[in-house]
Amino acid sequence: MSILRNTDGANNTKMSNIITNSIPAGIYIHIPFCARKCPYCDFYSVSELSYLDIFMDALLHELEFRAEPDLNIDTIYIGGGTPSLLSCGQTEKIIAHIIKCFNVMDNPQITMEINPGTLCISDIAQIKQQGFNGHSNKNNYAKALGNGTDTGTTAEITRKLENIRSIGVNRLSIGVQSFQDHKLSFLKRIHSAGTAINTIESARKAGFDNISIDLMYGLPGETQNSWKYDLDVAISMNCEHLSCYMLTYEPGTPMYDEVAGNKFKPLDDEKVSLLFKQTSGYLASHDFYHYEISNFARCMKKKEKELCCQSKHNRKYWNMVPYLGFGPSAHSYDGINRFSNDSSVKTYIARLNRGKLPLKMEEKLTIEQKMIETVMLGLRTAEGINIKNFEHKFNCDFDKLFGTVMERVKSRSWGELCSGKSTYEINHETKGEGIAQEFFHLNVEGWIFLDSVVSWFVDEI
Numbered sequence: 001m002s003i004l005r006n007t008d009g010a011n012n013t014k015m016s017n018i019i020t021n022s023i024p025a026g027i028y029i030h031i032p033f034c035a036r037k038c039p040y041c042d043f044y045s046v047s048e049l050s051y052l053d054i055f056m057d058a059l060l061h062e063l064e065f066r067a068e069p070d071l072n073i074d075t076i077y078i079g080g081g082t083p084s085l086l087s088c089g090q091t092e093k094i095i096a097h098i099i100k101c102f103n104v105m106d107n108p109q110i111t112m113e114i115n116p117g118t119l120c121i122s123d124i125a126q127i128k129q130q131g132f133n134g135h136s137n138k139n140n141y142a143k144a145l146g147n148g149t150d151t152g153t154t155a156e157i158t159r160k161l162e163n164i165r166s167i168g169v170n171r172l173s174i175g176v177q178s179f180q181d182h183k184l185s186f187l188k189r190i191h192s193a194g195t196a197i198n199t200i201e202s203a204r205k206a207g208f209d210n211i212s213i214d215l216m217y218g219l220p221g222e223t224q225n226s227w228k229y230d231l232d233v234a235i236s237m238n239c240e241h242l243s244c245y246m247l248t249y250e251p252g253t254p255m256y257d258e259v260a261g262n263k264f265k266p267l268d269d270e271k272v273s274l275l276f277k278q279t280s281g282y283l284a285s286h287d288f289y290h291y292e293i294s295n296f297a298r299c300m301k302k303k304e305k306e307l308c309c310q311s312k313h314n315r316k317y318w319n320m321v322p323y324l325g326f327g328p329s330a331h332s333y334d335g336i337n338r339f340s341n342d343s344s345v346k347t348y349i350a351r352l353n354r355g356k357l358p359l360k361m362e363e364k365l366t367i368e369q370k371m372i373e374t375v376m377l378g379l380r381t382a383e384g385i386n387i388k389n390f391e392h393k394f395n396c397d398f399d400k401l402f403g404t405v406m407e408r409v410k411s412r413s414w415g416e417l418c419s420g421k422s423t424y425e426i427n428h429e430t431k432g433e434g435i436a437q438e439f440f441h442l443n444v445e446g447w448i449f450l451d452s453v454v455s456w457f458v459d460e461i
């Protein structure tokens with residue numbers, strides 16, 4: 001089925017006939033607004049908040065346009081951008097519309113990204129005036145706590161988070177990035193370390209028992225001690241999940257231009273690799289399971305690689321499970337085709353106002369593309385590539401195709417074949433859930449050379 005032969009029609013984006021009787025899909029909502037653009041970020045967002053209300057109308061319209069009441073959904077992810085700029089009423093409307101337009105199953109995982117510094121009325125007022133006043137120089141945990149917002153503000157943050165919890169959001173992804181003000185200042189984030197801590201504590205008070213935080217490492221001059229400080233604070237906050245990203249310099253971002261103009265010297269690759277290894281080892285020693293190259297889930301019971309703390313939604317991406325994306329620049333995948341919406345919020349609104357879908361790109365994945373993506377995404381995960389599933393899906397002999405590459409990886413001690421029970425429902429395809437299967441996976445050393453390893457695999461396809 002080609003989903004987008006005619007980008008004006010709604011019927012072209014139906015995916016339920018492809019994934020009927022299959023595992024549930026996920027829904028991603030992109031909120032394309034940020035208080036201020038961070039100089040390293042290449043996600044699509046604008047800071048013209050005056051568009052927020054008409055964007056909301058367009059988004060609800062898109063959901064109705066692409067409604068599929070029979071399509072099973074078990075994860076909803078409201079990201080961006082900065083979804084915490086929405087009022088609770090707006091978030092509630094989005095969730096209610098998803099429930100109206102799709103078959104949202106019992107107990108869905110509903111995640112919302114939160115940017116500390118956007119939860120109070122005073123924050124929003126300040127954002128609207130574009131008046132940020134930087135950060136304090138305090139950079140240790142105790143000082144950071146002391147630097148938090150006052151009691152009145154804390155109560156306001158907690159109240160907003162309680163409201164968010166009450167409308168069905170049951171998982172938060174908080175964009176902390178660092179618990180040190182000098183790092184936040186370099187990244188030009190709008191919040192302080194104190195506000196980040198305050199937000200996490202308020203989330204707990206509001207009843208959230210599934211909290212993820214984003215942290216960033218590899219900033220210029222960063223040492224293992226400095227990074228350990230951020231990890232220590234994160235561990236002490238008892239979060240269920242950590243996403244640790246290395247700072248990268250993406251073309252088109254102001255920070256990329258600064259590096260190109262020699263404004264500062266990035267941390268060299270060797271030091272960044274050491275920080276990556278440190279992260280994996282240190283978090284493992286504190287009962288975090290490194291289940292994807294950048295993601296760590298707290299093991300509730302020791303030695304169990306429990307799924308409950310992992311991002312169910314993101315696992316769909318890594319396992320090539322269908323998902324629907326709504327909002328500017330959002331991508332969708334139906335198991336065969338991939339398509340994306342126009343990035344511009346103005347174009348997005350204008351097209352929906354004219355009764356048309358805001359589609360920009362449609363691509364029917366070839367077998368080779370699917371193989372490449374399966375390898376590329378599988379190697380990012382600790383579980384690795386499920387060999388039986390791969391052979392079943394692509395009607396091939398994995399060993400014949402990749403035997404030489406696997407030997408090359410093994411000879412460098414970067415990865416290995418192993419057998420075990422798959423932890424994911426992707427196994428529905430071979431009806432093998434719970435049965436021991438064979439996987440090829442990389443270890444931490446291998447992840448450092450992920451790009452090279454992927455290119456070796458791709459050369460064999």
Ligand code: SF4
Binds near residue numbers: 033037038080081
């Ligand atoms: S990093 Fe987050 S807050 Fe900063 S511009 Fe990107 S999406 Fe917005």
